[in-house]
Amino acid sequence: MELHNDPLSIYLITFFLFLLVLFKLFQKQDPNTKLPPGPRTLPLIGNIHQLVGSLTHHRLKILADKYGPLMHLKLGEVSNIIVTSREMAEEIMKTQDLNFSDRPNLISSRIVSYDATSISFAPHGDYWRLLRKLCTVELLTTKRVQSFRFIREEEVSELIKKVSASEGCVFNLSEHVYPLIYAIAARALFGKKSRYQEVFIKTIKKQLSLIGGFSVADLYPSIGVLQVRAKRKVEEVHREVDKVLQDIIDEHKNRKSEQRETVEDLVDVLLRFQSEYPLTEDNLKAVIQVRNIILIDLQDMFIGGGETAASTVEWTMSEMIKNPNVMEKAQAEVRKVFGSKGYVDEAELHQLVYLKSVIKETMRLHPPVPLLIPRINRERCQINGYEIPAKTRVIINAWALGRNPKYWVDAESFQPERFLNSSIDFKGTNFEFIPFGAGRRICPGITFATPNFELTLSRLLYHFDWKLPNNMKIEELDMTESYGATAVRKSDLCLIPIVYRP
Numbered sequence: 001m002e003l004h005n006d007p008l009s010i011y012l013i014t015f016f017l018f019l020l021v022l023f024k025l026f027q028k029q030d031p032n033t034k035l036p037p038g039p040r041t042l043p044l045i046g047n048i049h050q051l052v053g054s055l056t057h058h059r060l061k062i063l064a065d066k067y068g069p070l071m072h073l074k075l076g077e078v079s080n081i082i083v084t085s086r087e088m089a090e091e092i093m094k095t096q097d098l099n100f101s102d103r104p105n106l107i108s109s110r111i112v113s114y115d116a117t118s119i120s121f122a123p124h125g126d127y128w129r130l131l132r133k134l135c136t137v138e139l140l141t142t143k144r145v146q147s148f149r150f151i152r153e154e155e156v157s158e159l160i161k162k163v164s165a166s167e168g169c170v171f172n173l174s175e176h177v178y179p180l181i182y183a184i185a186a187r188a189l190f191g192k193k194s195r196y197q198e199v200f201i202k203t204i205k206k207q208l209s210l211i212g213g214f215s216v217a218d219l220y221p222s223i224g225v226l227q228v229r230a231k232r233k234v235e236e237v238h239r240e241v242d243k244v245l246q247d248i249i250d251e252h253k254n255r256k257s258e259q260r261e262t263v264e265d266l267v268d269v270l271l272r273f274q275s276e277y278p279l280t281e282d283n284l285k286a287v288i289q290v291r292n293i294i295l296i297d298l299q300d301m302f303i304g305g306g307e308t309a310a311s312t313v314e315w316t317m318s319e320m321i322k323n324p325n326v327m328e329k330a331q332a333e334v335r336k337v338f339g340s341k342g343y344v345d346e347a348e349l350h351q352l353v354y355l356k357s358v359i360k361e362t363m364r365l366h367p368p369v370p371l372l373i374p375r376i377n378r379e380r381c382q383i384n385g386y387e388i389p390a391k392t393r394v395i396i397n398a399w400a401l402g403r404n405p406k407y408w409v410d411a412e413s414f415q416p417e418r419f420l421n422s423s424i425d426f427k428g429t430n431f432e433f434i435p436f437g438a439g440r441r442i443c444p445g446i447t448f449a450t451p452n453f454e455l456t457l458s459r460l461l462y463h464f465d466w467k468l469p470n471n472m473k474i475e476e477l478d479m480t481e482s483y484g485a486t487a488v489r490k491s492d493l494c495l496i497p498i499v500y501r502p
């Protein structure tokens, strides 16, 4: 055809071939080509725009349905790998767990965790091992958790009194459950008479709201101005928390022996640990760290123990209201087990097999920390044939795993029966169900959290029948989640209690 002889056509074809060669060359040289698949990135923002519009864990699930269970997303300047299958989660948290045991160096976590010296944010290594050991042999042992039984029983009794006083009226359960769980954590940490309890709760909550979600400064670590601004904001709140923590520690240190309580609180344990810690002169760094251990563990325990357990109580009650047959069965079980005693205590909680399944089912659909805590890999590695460069952020979507129809029959429906006679548990070995994470960095607070929500729920079920207010239909109960580090209910759960009189 004449086209061949037309100079413009020749020019266009040559130009096109040139582009093709360039593209191929670019493809060969680009190390990103072996990254897991993901949506195309835009200059500067990468894939940030794809996360806008709804909650991050929801958006990530939609994207993973399209691009696969190991997906690459560039958020700002930072490469992220999003994990959404049981197999990939196992690869990260079991097979290659050691390599993936570090946490990213986020600006907020650096500041709130005393330059990443908390258990949650410390890099994997000797120092972190020391903190974990402190948890497993001192702070969060079954024996220690049992020693706080009287605190839980007293605090839950207070709640029950308040609910009874509101019989037949609308009772805002959310407004009471959060302070209850915080009060239990605070008493376990500081002892009964801490005048700092309320101010501590307030400042920690302010801090929590700052560290939730993605911060722009963390997405653009090379832009100094952003770092400075973010740092200033977080530091301001952190200074308040630091002051309260220091006051609490000083108060404990200065307490005379007759003022001490019979049961050691966790600050006492930490202080004792400090005095037992071998402090040598040439180990000044360790002295600073030991001070940090005390300060930071208080925060870890408090943040970990508060919001998460309270949201579990709130979601479990919400799901039971939405599924009245489940509520009836759970109530029948609690009333049968404790009927002869006439009250609920911790001694027989292990008998509540059905309620435990209800709690598991709630955590499957509403894991309190839906994206766990991000990790990074120390060394470059391969997963499923894909290349993962060193220091890539890894986000595991526990929320999506819990709703994947590949692992769960009728995945979106609330069926606690699926956990009856099943060995599936949240202890980190079933990677489709990991509300507490898994591997080396699994939550060390499971033993502390469990009696908090089990006792609260069983008493709420034993003493009351529950109704929705204003003739609301169960389909009308709003189940929207709010945005933040933890997936709590967006609207408060308000119900009408009717006292159960056997």
Ligand code: HEM
Pocket: 119, 120, 121, 132, 140, 300, 301, 302, 304, 305, 306, 308, 309, 312, 367, 368, 369, 372, 373, 374, 434, 435, 436, 437, 438, 439, 440, 441, 442, 443, 444, 445, 446, 448, 449
């Ligand atoms: C329903 C209650 C709770 C849930 C759902 C929960 C969930 C989690 C999750 C998902 C992680 C990250 C695990 C990972 O990276 O694989 C974590 C870590 C952690 N949790 Fe919890 N948690 C709860 C209660 C508690 C309690 C009561 C405490 C302390 C008293 C606590 C202390 C911690 C600490 C210190 C870490 C950091 C562990 C590390 O990085 O080595 N948590 N938790």
